[in-house]
Amino acid sequence: MKSSIFYEKFERHAHGEGLKANSTHYCPGCGHGLAHKYLAEAIDELQIQNRTVLVSPVGCSVFMYYYFDVGNTQAAHGRAPAVALGHKVANPESIVISYQGDGDLASIGLAEIIQAAQLGIPISVIFINNAIYGMTGGQLAPTTLMEQKTSTSPHGRNRIMGQPLRMAEMIAQIDGPMYVERVALFDNKQRNHAKKAIKKGIQLQVEGRGFSFVEVLAECPTHLKMTPQEAEIWVRDKMLPVFPLGVKKDEPREPWFKLNKPNFDPNKLKELVGGTSDKVARFSPGFPHHISPSDISLKLAGSGGDGAQTAAMLITRAGINEGFDATHIPSYGPESRGGTSYADVHVAETEVLSPASPNPNILIAFNAPSLAKFGPHVQNGGTIIYDSSIITAPPIFNHGTIIYGIPFTQIAMDLGKVMVKNIVALGALHAATDIFPKETFLTAIRQALKDKCAMIPINEEAFEWGIRAYNGEYEFPGESVL
Amino acid sequence: MKSRPKPYVFPEYCKGCGRCIDSCPKGCITMGKEVNPLTGLIPIELSLDQCSGCGLCISACPEPFGLRAQETEFEFELTDPKSFNGPRPKPLVKPFAIPGEVIPFAQTESLVTKGTYASAIGALLAGCRHFFGYPITPSTEGAELMAKLLPDLDGVFIQAVSEVATVNMMYGCSGAGLPCMTFTSSPGFSLMLEGISYSIGAELPGVFVNIMRGGPGLGNLGPEQADIKLVCRGLGHGNTHAIVLAPYTPQEMLDLTMLAFELTFKYRNPVIIVGDGYMGQMTGRVNLPKTMIKPGIPEWAVYGDESHRGNLICSIELNEADLERNNIHINNKYRQMTQNEQRADLYHCDDAEIILMACNTPARMAKGAVRELRKQGLKVGLFRPITLWPFPIDLLKPILSHTKQIITVEAGNGQLEDELRMALSHHNLECPSIDHVRRFGGILPQLKEIIEKVISVEEVLA
Numbered sequence: 001m002k003s004s005i006f007y008e009k010f011e012r013h014a015h016g017e018g019l020k021a022n023s024t025h026y027c028p029g030c031g032h033g034l035a036h037k038y039l040a041e042a043i044d045e046l047q048i049q050n051r052t053v054l055v056s057p058v059g060c061s062v063f064m065y066y067y068f069d070v071g072n073t074q075a076a077h078g079r080a081p082a083v084a085l086g087h088k089v090a091n092p093e094s095i096v097i098s099y100q101g102d103g104d105l106a107s108i109g110l111a112e113i114i115q116a117a118q119l120g121i122p123i124s125v126i127f128i129n130n131a132i133y134g135m136t137g138g139q140l141a142p143t144t145l146m147e148q149k150t151s152t153s154p155h156g157r158n159r160i161m162g163q164p165l166r167m168a169e170m171i172a173q174i175d176g177p178m179y180v181e182r183v184a185l186f187d188n189k190q191r192n193h194a195k196k197a198i199k200k201g202i203q204l205q206v207e208g209r210g211f212s213f214v215e216v217l218a219e220c221p222t223h224l225k226m227t228p229q230e231a232e233i234w235v236r237d238k239m240l241p242v243f244p245l246g247v248k249k250d251e252p253r254e255p256w257f258k259l260n261k262p263n264f265d266p267n268k269l270k271e272l273v274g275g276t277s278d279k280v281a282r283f284s285p286g287f288p289h290h291i292s293p294s295d296i297s298l299k300l301a302g303s304g305g306d307g308a309q310t311a312a313m314l315i316t317r318a319g320i321n322e323g324f325d326a327t328h329i330p331s332y333g334p335e336s337r338g339g340t341s342y343a344d345v346h347v348a349e350t351e352v353l354s355p356a357s358p359n360p361n362i363l364i365a366f367n368a369p370s371l372a373k374f375g376p377h378v379q380n381g382g383t384i385i386y387d388s389s390i391i392t393a394p395p396i397f398n399h400g401t402i403i404y405g406i407p408f409t410q411i412a413m414d415l416g417k418v419m420v421k422n423i424v425a426l427g428a429l430h431a432a433t434d435i436f437p438k439e440t441f442l443t444a445i446r447q448a449l450k451d452k453c454a455m456i457p458i459n460e461e462a463f464e465w466g467i468r469a470y471n472g473e474y475e476f477p478g479e480s481v482l
Numbered sequence: 483m484k485s486r487p488k489p490y491v492f493p494e495y496c497k498g499c500g501r502c503i504d505s506c507p508k509g510c511i512t513m514g515k516e517v518n519p520l521t522g523l524i525p526i527e528l529s530l531d532q533c534s535g536c537g538l539c540i541s542a543c544p545e546p547f548g549l550r551a552q553e554t555e556f557e558f559e560l561t562d563p564k565s566f567n568g569p570r571p572k573p574l575v576k577p578f579a580i581p582g583e584v585i586p587f588a589q590t591e592s593l594v595t596k597g598t599y600a601s602a603i604g605a606l607l608a609g610c611r612h613f614f615g616y617p618i619t620p621s622t623e624g625a626e627l628m629a630k631l632l633p634d635l636d637g638v639f640i641q642a643v644s645e646v647a648t649v650n651m652m653y654g655c656s657g658a659g660l661p662c663m664t665f666t667s668s669p670g671f672s673l674m675l676e677g678i679s680y681s682i683g684a685e686l687p688g689v690f691v692n693i694m695r696g697g698p699g700l701g702n703l704g705p706e707q708a709d710i711k712l713v714c715r716g717l718g719h720g721n722t723h724a725i726v727l728a729p730y731t732p733q734e735m736l737d738l739t740m741l742a743f744e745l746t747f748k749y750r751n752p753v754i755i756v757g758d759g760y761m762g763q764m765t766g767r768v769n770l771p772k773t774m775i776k777p778g779i780p781e782w783a784v785y786g787d788e789s790h791r792g793n794l795i796c797s798i799e800l801n802e803a804d805l806e807r808n809n810i811h812i813n814n815k816y817r818q819m820t821q822n823e824q825r826a827d828l829y830h831c832d833d834a835e836i837i838l839m840a841c842n843t844p845a846r847m848a849k850g851a852v853r854e855l856r857k858q859g860l861k862v863g864l865f866r867p868i869t870l871w872p873f874p875i876d877l878l879k880p881i882l883s884h885t886k887q888i889i890t891v892e893a894g895n896g897q898l899e900d901e902l903r904m905a906l907s908h909h910n911l912e913c914p915s916i917d918h919v920r921r922f923g924g925i926l927p928q929l930k931e932i933i934e935k936v937i938s939v940e941e942v943l944a
């Protein structure tokens with residue numbers, strides 16, 4: 001082999017001084033060195049040196065970047081597959097290799113390897129299984145054999161420590177990976193095979209076909225407290241029965257992985273974020289000081305499907321269109337699922353300061369609990385508008401608020417679309433408070449529906465009926481259809 | 483048939499493991515008898531009379547410079563490996579940067595959008611096309627917008643298996659030199675801390691938006707500011723710091739996100755944006771900027787191409803002196819950030835005797851209080867730190883001479899106040915009287931209680 005993939009001089013190994021410039025930090029006979037060699041050969045033979053990004057793990061192979069003359073990233077313990085994915089999607093042309101030991105991959109990093117396998121994005125994983133923690137000094141690994149003694153299983157692995165984890169088999173049963181194989185290093189035949197498997201796994205990535213996983217049964221003579229020759233035999237005789245060699249999955253796939261170069265077209269971005277250069281018309285003669293001197297506080301409250309949030313958004317948009325400041329805070333989290341939904345809105349002449357509405361000037365209540373909950377907190381002299389088709393017996397508030405019952409739901413149902421009850425409410429809001437001119441609301445509604453133009457007429461009609469109902473021009477049908 | 487190369491070995495690069503011995507079908511390799519004085523190990527000996535050049539021994543040797551094939555006849559004892567290996571087929575090039583661009587962005591009308599959306603839009607404008615995240619209320623809408631828009635921009639959105647995976651995907655993407663970000667909220671941010679420490683150690687950019695919620699533990703989803711300690715003093719293990727930006731309007735969610743991307747690349751260090759839950763959820767007016775960014779690829783990146791092959795992303799320095807040097811280098815960056823990046827907004831501070839200090843949404847309530855109290859003739863001002871770390875002490879210093887009282891207003895147990903006190907102490911500044919309004923658990927300080935506090939303090943001062 002005449003590999004250029006190893007650095008000529010290991011400058012990063014103890015500053016490249018002395019013998020360390022040309023020898024590894026591994027113990028004599030360690031399986032890592034062989035896996036490195038086959039990986040280097042594969043990179044060389046596939047002519048991908050410039051494109052290769054090698055992600056080294058935490059464990060004995062943490063210092064792979066000492067040796068490999070490729071782009072190198074060193075990952076946190078167990079996270080190499082996540083780091084590898086970050087590299088791969090950043091540059092789909094790069095060939096990303098995630099190299100991990102058994103503590104790293106099969107213990108602390110289980111979630112990351114499973115997700116990477118599930119995604120199936122072409123990266124190549126090389127998993128070194130030597131049945132023990134090397135770097136930290138010979139502790140129990142998820143792959144340690146039953147009865148095997150380690151420094152944290154000094155009496156041998158027993159049932160309470162669980163059974164050895166077979167990663168290749170586990171990864172193979174996930175749909176994402178296309179090629180999974182377990183190989184070994186204990187004799188010439190196995191080594192030859194390991195070399196081919198490592199190369200194949202990377203080749204599949206080069207061709208954009210898929211995720212590969214090669215598990216290598218390796219020798220850790222140091223912590224097995226054996227000579228390298230004894231360790232080879234131990235792997236063959238003891239590990240093989242638990243970790244059978246062979247192809248676990250080899251599913252042909254057409255090349256599929258391709259990402260376009262990211263788009264930086266400003267017009268495209270402008271369109272996507274909803275930016276428009278069209279001036280919005282203003283209709284308001286000025287800030288509605290008659291409601292509050294400089295900052296109007298509203299609360300809209302109902303249950304999940306009442307459209308309180310949409311109505312709140314429309315008021316906010318209307319306020320901003322008119323050149324005022326406006327904010328909207330929705331209820332969020334579990335409260336917003338199914339149960340109550342309320343929105344705090346402020347419209348201020350210059351700047352909204354406190355965006356919450358604990359004591360609103362205006363309350364729009366879509367159901368009885370909302371009215372009961374927030375009604376008492378409406379400011380003295382404030383306005384309450386509630387859905388009189390739902391709330392038949394409104395509570396009496398003794399604090400100088402003006403209360404209007406408007407049958408939002410009934411009107412919306414008469415219009416054939418119960419969803420527009422919130423727009424009925426906005427019509428009533430306009431009529432009852434004159435917060436903004438009618439055209440201001442209608443403009444905001446049209447803006448919001450610019451991609452659903454067919455919905456505009458019914459919404460306009462709903463708004464109109466809200467006004468009429470306030471003016472007493474809506475006859476509640478004798479028989480409620482509710 | 484061309485004769486196949488036979489092996490050779492430099493004794494000092496042989497670890498004497500003996501793996502080659504059994505691999506040779508011809509019995510050419512034996513364990514040596516003498517300890518090599520340089521290595522203290524016993525190298526093998528080769529007697530190649532029977533050697534067929536099969537190469538099996540080379541494949542069995544774990545050392546890159548152990549057993550190697552002789553390509554030509556030569557006296558290898560006299561040759562050093564450098565010249566023997568011949569010219570490198572792909573020599574290393576010196577890494578260089580691929581520059582980015584500033585692109586004009588057409589004037590638009592104001593958007594009406596919520597804080598997390600504004601931040602996501604800011605990220606897109608700053609050139610971010612890679613997003614990694616894990617859903618968590620109340621920050622998820624930012625991720626959802628990214629998931630919606632990125633495919634149309636040929637960007638990448640990955641929902642990671644956890645926040646731990648998220649930060650490490652970011653580590654890879656940032657390591658490749660590209661701008662990327664995440665949205666998260668307090669418990670999720672806690673999970674990212676190890677990765678943030680690694681990013682700081684490896685000098686990687688990355689923008690983290692933490693929409694803080696009520697804690698400790700699962701707490702609730704309401705707005706709180708109780709991660710200030712974490713982002714200013716607790717970014718994982720080691721000597722870590724990052725610039726922390728605290729927006730107080732949806733507009734600043736956009737502006738400060740764009741700034742965050744600039745700063746994260748400028749210093750090769752993560753930048754954290756913190757907002758309380760309202761900051762994430764609040765909808766308001768947002769104006770778009772006049773330019774956007776098309777990022778390049780920095781010189782230091784591991785992009786996976788020829789011009790960046792020599793690079794390494796790594797936070798390891800085994801040698802104590804090296805790691806100390808690296809820490810000194812990183813601390814110098816912190817010093818530069820402290821010198822150059824302090825930001826604050828001062829409202830009616832010129833003649834103020836009582837200074838309210840608040841950030842995020844509570845700063846809005848505090849500003850409202852200032853407005854009310856000024857009407858009553860009280861000399862009250864608002865000092866709003868925009869960078870929580872570095873604390874904007876240089877901007878506070880000039881107004882301290884006429885400040886009799888500082889009142890911190892926060893949704894937390896004094897974490898902003900601690901930053902203030904630490905900054906005063908580090909600068910040997912006489913500490914004026916400090917009082918506070920604090921709420922927790924998802925409740926923000928209200929205008930009324932701030933006003934009451936100021937009036938009660940004012941009575942004591944008078």
Ligand code: SF4
Binds near residue numbers: 026
């Ligand atoms: S401890 Fe084991 S795995 Fe680690 S370098 Fe030594 S032999 Fe290899």
Ligand code: SF4
Binds near residue numbers: 489505
């Ligand atoms: S090349 Fe083959 S025959 Fe020659 S020493 Fe090596 S293993 Fe033996």
Ligand code: SF4
Binds near residue numbers: 491500502
């Ligand atoms: S395999 Fe390599 S390191 Fe081991 S004894 Fe043989 S030449 Fe030496």
